[in-house]
Amino acid sequence: MLADQQFLRIPGPTPIPPSVQRAMNQTMIGHRGQEAKDLIQNIRPRLKPIFGTGQDVMVIAGSGTAGLETAVVNVAQPNDEVLVVVTGSFGDRFTKICEAYQLQTHIINVPWGEAVQPEQIEAYLKQHPSIKVVFTTFCETSTGVLNPIKEIASVVHQLSEALLVVDGVSCIGGVESRMDEWGVDVLITGSQKALMLPAGLTFVAASERAWKVIKENPRPRFYLNLSSYQNKLQEDSTPFTPALSLLFGLDQVLNLIEEEGFSEVVKRHELMKNMTRSACKALGVPLLTSDETASPTVTAIKPGDFDSEQFRKTVKQEFGLTLAGGQQQLKGKIFRIGHMGYTSPSDVLQTISLLEMGLYRIGKEVELGKGVAAAQAVYLNQ
Amino acid sequence: MLADQQFLRIPGPTPIPPSVQRAMNQTMIGHRGQEAKDLIQNIRPRLKPIFGTGQDVMVIAGSGTAGLETAVVNVAQPNDEVLVVVTGSFGDRFTKICEAYQLQTHIINVPWGEAVQPEQIEAYLKQHPSIKVVFTTFCETSTGVLNPIKEIASVVHQLSEALLVVDGVSCIGGVESRMDEWGVDVLITGSQKALMLPAGLTFVAASERAWKVIKENPRPRFYLNLSSYQNKLQEDSTPFTPALSLLFGLDQVLNLIEEEGFSEVVKRHELMKNMTRSACKALGVPLLTSDETASPTVTAIKPGDFDSEQFRKTVKQEFGLTLAGGQQQLKGKIFRIGHMGYTSPSDVLQTISLLEMGLYRIGKEVELGKGVAAAQAVYLNQ
C-alpha cells in the first residue's frame, strides 16, 4: 500500500476536492464584517437549485442529526401526532428524536433494504387523519435505498394537511430534488456527503406552509430555532457564529457544481450507481436493494457466501480502501460503497477493481475484470 | 494596504496558526474507523488541563451558543428556578436561552463593563434558596470583563445546592481555569477564540454533581444530549458525525499549546492584556473596564471624544485591521480589541501602532509612539 494514499468510499464523509481544500484555507475573517456578508450573499441563491426550491436554505453549524432535530423541533408542536417512515437506521433516528421530544410517534417499519411504498403511507394516513407531520428519508444511508419522495409527497398532500419532512442528508447535491414542485415541506442535508465538504454544516429549507407552522410553534428551542436563521439571513448573516472555513469551502463547492452543471452532476451519480450495481451483478455479489429503489449515492451489498467484515478489513489493509459496514440490525451483514460527491466513474472503476481483488484475497471465487467490464459497459452505453 | 494582508483583532474568530491550517488539510477519513478513534483518543486527555478538570470534555459540532444551550437543556430541569448573572450580551444570551426553555429565570443585571461582585450573588441566593442553577460568564466577550469565577463558585456552593454553569467561550485556552478545584459544574467553550480554530466546535465539561443531574434530567433533548456524547466518548467516538477537519486542527492546536506550555500561554495572555491597557492609558483612550476585572483575551475601549465606528472603519480600510464594535446597548459606544489565541505581544505592539495611526487619521490628538512605548515597557518589565 502506498503511504499517504486512501480511497474513502463510504457514504460520507466523502473526499474533499483539492480546490475546496484550498478554499477552506482562506485567511480567517470576522463573522460580522462585510467579507462574511459577501460570502453568505454569494452562497445563498446558489443553494436553492440544489434543493429545488425558491425558499432560502438555512445553513447551521452542526452535524446532519442537528438538521433532523431542527426539523422536529420546528415543525412538530408539543403533543403532535407524527408519522415516521423507517426504512433504515436514519429513519430510526427520526423516531428517536420524535420520541425524545415526546411526540405521539407512529411508525411505519419497512424491511431494511426496501423502499417504502407510497400506498403504505396513504393507507396509514387514512387511518390516522390526525397526523400532523410525516418524517421520511430520501436516501436511507444505511441501506442505499432511495425512497420515492415525489410519490410520497403526492399521497401525503392528497390525504392530509400533514407536513412532509425529508431527510436528504446522504443524497442532496447528487440527485434531482424538486422540493417546491413535489411538495416537500422541510428538506435537510449535511455537508459531508454529496456536498463534498468536511462534516460540520447542516442545511435546512422549509416551504411556506412549513414556515407558517414554524413561526407559530410554541415549542422551546434556541440554537435550532429556524426563524432566527431566517431573520438573520435577510441581512446575509447568521444568528450565531457561522463555521466560516466550511462556508469558504461551500462557496467553491458551488463553483464546482456549476462548472460541471448540476444536471450533469445528477447524471454522474446515476451513472455511478448503475456502474456499481452492474459490476456487482456481474460478479455475483448480491445487492441489498432492488434496481428500482437503489440510491445514486450509495450501494449496499449483502454477501451470501463471504464475511463482509473480513472483506472490509482486507481491502482497508491491503489497498487503503475504506468501505462502510452495516448499522444496527444490518451490522456485520452488509457493506456499503459510497459513490457521491467528489467521486467519478473513473473512481468507481478503481473501486470495482479493488473489490474484485479483495474478494479474491478472502478466498471467494471471482472472475477478475468481470465487474470492471460490466461497469465499463454501462459507462460506454450510457 | 497590502493585498492579501489582514489583521484580525476581534474577540473571535481569531487567526488560524499556519500549522493548524495545514493540519486541517489532512486527507478526509471515515468517522467510524480506527483513524478517527485514534484522533479522538489523542485529543481527549489533552483538553482536560485546559479546562482544569479530570472530567472528560465533550466536543460537539456547533457554535458556542450550541454549547450554552447544551448546558441549559442538560442541567436545568423543566420549571427549575435559575439565576442568570448578566454582565453583557453573552450573559443576556443565557437569559434568552433559559427563557426560551421557560425556566423561572432570575436575573442579576450588572452594569455592562463591570464584573459581578460575588456578594451580589451571595445575597441573591440567600433570598432565593430554591434556585437550582446559576449561569454566569467567565469572560464577557461584549465588554472584556473577566468575572471572578473562583469566588463566585465559592459563594454558590457555600449557600446552596445550585449548580454553577460558566460560559468560558471567549477565554478558555487563554486563562487559567481550575474547574474541579473551584467547583465549576459546567464549563463551556468554543473553537474560534483562544483555541485558534475556525468556528464550528463547542466544548462542554461537567462535574460529577452535574452529571448526576444531567442523567436524571427528563427534559427532551437529542443532538445536545450530553449523555450521548459521554457514552460514545468512552469508545473514543461520537454519537453523531464529528467535524473531522476541525478535530484534525484541534490536535495540532494542542501540540502548539503543549509546545509553548499552557502556563506560558496563560502568562502571554495576561501580558497582552497589560500591554494593551497600558497603551490605552498612555494614549488617554478610556477603557471600559477596570484593571481588576479586565479579561486577558479582549479589551474594550469607550472613546470619550471620537466616534468608535468611524475609527473602526478607518483602520479597517487603511490598514486591514479588523476591530470589533459594541453589541446591543454598547453598539456604537465602544470598540473591542481581541488579543487571544494565535496572537503575540509582537502583534499587540503592531495593533497599538495602528491604533495610534488610526486615532491620528480621524483627527484625534495623539502622541505617536506613546502607546507602543507603554506596551513595550510592560513587556520589558514583566
Added chain:
Amino acid sequence: MLADQQFLRIPGPTPIPPSVQRAMNQTMIGHRGQEAKDLIQNIRPRLKPIFGTGQDVMVIAGSGTAGLETAVVNVAQPNDEVLVVVTGSFGDRFTKICEAYQLQTHIINVPWGEAVQPEQIEAYLKQHPSIKVVFTTFCETSTGVLNPIKEIASVVHQLSEALLVVDGVSCIGGVESRMDEWGVDVLITGSQKALMLPAGLTFVAASERAWKVIKENPRPRFYLNLSSYQNKLQEDSTPFTPALSLLFGLDQVLNLIEEEGFSEVVKRHELMKNMTRSACKALGVPLLTSDETASPTVTAIKPGDFDSEQFRKTVKQEFGLTLAGGQQQLKGKIFRIGHMGYTSPSDVLQTISLLEMGLYRIGKEVELGKGVAAAQAVYLNQ
C-alpha cells in the same frame, strides 16, 4: 468528467502526495539560519540509500537538464573524448550538451525502444581507448527502456579509466540503485519524477574517482560547479539560495519512502510495470520495449492500428487522464504511461480501465475488463 479531478500519468511531473503538499506550505524561513541547516542536515543522509551511495548527494535548484549539464561540465575536461550512449531523446540531450561544450563526442546510437547491450559499449571502448567519460541513461524516459547500468559499469571499468555518468532522472527513487557497488561515477536525478515533488530540484552524486577529476577540472563553471555545493554541504548549507519550499517537501518525501520502506517502494514500481505490461499484452496493444528492458517507471505503447494522438486526446477530454506522447522521432508514434512516485497498483488498475474505455471510444475493438484482469492477476500472484 468530474470538475477538479485529473489523473496525471505521465513520466513526470508526477502527482504530489497530500502530505508533501502540506509540508511545502511550511512558513518560509531564512536560508542561512539554523532552521535551514537543520533541514539540510535532516535530508542529507537520507538521500544516500536512494542513490545507493555513501557519497553526499548534491541538491541543486534547477531542472533535470541542469543536472545533466552539471555532470558534463564537472567531469568532462575541455577537449576530452567522450562517449554518449543514445537510446532515446534524453540520451540525445547528453549528446547536445557535450557538443555544446565542444567535446569530442562519440555516439552509440541504439534504436529507440531498445536498451544498449553492454557488449556494444565494450567493443566501442576497445576501439577508442582515449574516451574519458561515458554518458548513459538509466531509464530512458522517452522510450521506457531501463538500460543495464550494472553491466555497463562493469564493462566500462574493466576496459578503461573512463568515468561513467548516468542520467537517472526518470527512475531514481523508484528502482534499485547501487551506485557505489556497481561503480557509477556520477548519478543524476530530478525532483518531479519518482521523488514525488514538483520540478525544480536536480540531484547529483559523484564517486571518489569522479570527485578527483571534478576538482582538477579547469573548465569554467560557476552555478553548476559541484565543488561549491560539496564545500557548503559540509556545513549543511548551499552555495546559492536553495529552493526551500521544495526542500520542505523533500523532507516529507523521505519520510514517506522510509515509512513504506525503500525496498517496498522498489517492489511497488516493479509490480506496476508488470501490471501495466500484462494489461497491454492482454489487450493486444503493442509495447515498444521488451520485458527484459522495460523500466519500472514508465511504459511506452506503440499502437499498430490506432492513432496514439487521437487516443491521448480522447482520454484527456473524457476522463481527465493525461498520458505522454512520443518525442522527436517517436512523436505521434507512441504514447507513454507513467507509473512512478505517488502512484499505486490501485492507480494502475484505474489507468488500465480508462485505457480500455479510451480504446473503445476511438473505435478499437477491445474486450473490456481484460486488461484490468491481467493486471489484477499480476498483482495477486506477485
Added chain:
Amino acid sequence: MLADQQFLRIPGPTPIPPSVQRAMNQTMIGHRGQEAKDLIQNIRPRLKPIFGTGQDVMVIAGSGTAGLETAVVNVAQPNDEVLVVVTGSFGDRFTKICEAYQLQTHIINVPWGEAVQPEQIEAYLKQHPSIKVVFTTFCETSTGVLNPIKEIASVVHQLSEALLVVDGVSCIGGVESRMDEWGVDVLITGSQKALMLPAGLTFVAASERAWKVIKENPRPRFYLNLSSYQNKLQEDSTPFTPALSLLFGLDQVLNLIEEEGFSEVVKRHELMKNMTRSACKALGVPLLTSDETASPTVTAIKPGDFDSEQFRKTVKQEFGLTLAGGQQQLKGKIFRIGHMGYTSPSDVLQTISLLEMGLYRIGKEVELGKGVAAAQAVYLNQ
C-alpha cells in the same frame, strides 16, 4: 514567543502571501500540455511592466545566481573585456562568475555601503574603450544600496557600445524599473525577494542589442542558453521542465501586484524604506547607507555601540524576528532589515517596535516608542 509565529525580515527569502501559498498547491499538471501553455501565456505579458520592458522575460528554474551566470555566459564572449562595478557581495559575485569564465575582468571597487557614482564608470570606460559589457547591481542586497541605474545606463551608452547588465535580484518587483527607457541590456531577478515566492526561479530579460550579441555568441552553454528559452517561449513553453508549482504561485503574485497596482507597490516600498530609516535615525542607530542611495527593499544598520550578532540572536530567540547579518567584509559589522514583497508599513511598525525592545534587551539605552513614532510620522505625512 508564540509557537508557530515567525517574522522573516531579511532581504530574501521573504514571506509568502497566503493566496500565493494556496495557488502553489494546485494539482500538478503535465508540463507539455495545454494547461501549462495557458499558464505561461497568462504570465508572459504581465512580467514585462515589472521589468519595464517590451521584451519577453525568460523564467528559468534556478537560484538568482543562475540568472547572473545566464547574463555572463550569454552576453560576454570569450576573452571579452568586461567591467564589474562592485558595491558589495553581489557585485563581487559577478566578478567571481566573470573570472570563472576567464573574462578580462576590470573592477571598480566602491566602498561597501556606498553607491557607485556614474562618473566613476564614465571615467573608467573612457580609459578602457574596449570593454564590451558592464555588470552592475541595482539593489546591492549586502549593503542596502540602490545604484543609480538610469544614470549609469546613460553614461555607458554615451561612451561605448558596451552592454549594460543589471542584477536586480533584490529589488525588481519593489522598485520602478524602466529597462527599455533607461537602456538596460540585461536585467535579472529572482523569485524569493520582492516577487513574494519561494526561491527557485530566476528571471532574465534582454534588450534587442543584447539579443543580437547573445545569438552570435559562440560561448558553450546549454541549460542557461537564453536563446533556447526565447525560442520555446514563442510557443508559450520552456526548453526544460519548468518549476510548475512556482509558476502557479507566480500567476497569483501577478494578480496581487495588479490588484494593488504596480505603482502603488513601488510607493509602498519607498514608504517602508523611509519609515525604517526615520526610525533608526530617531533611535540613534547608525545607517550604513545615505538617504540618497538607500534601497526601498532593504536597510542596513551599522551599530556603533552594540554587537549586531548578539542583537540578531536576541530578537530571534525572544520574538522570532529574523534579521540578516552582514556578508563577507561586513560580517559581524552590520545587520539588515528586509522590507520588500509581502511586507506592509504595518509590518515595518512591528519590526521597529521589536527592534526597540531588542536594543533594550541587550542593554543599549533606547527611548521606547521613539522609532515607531518616527516611522508613523513618515507614514502619516506621506
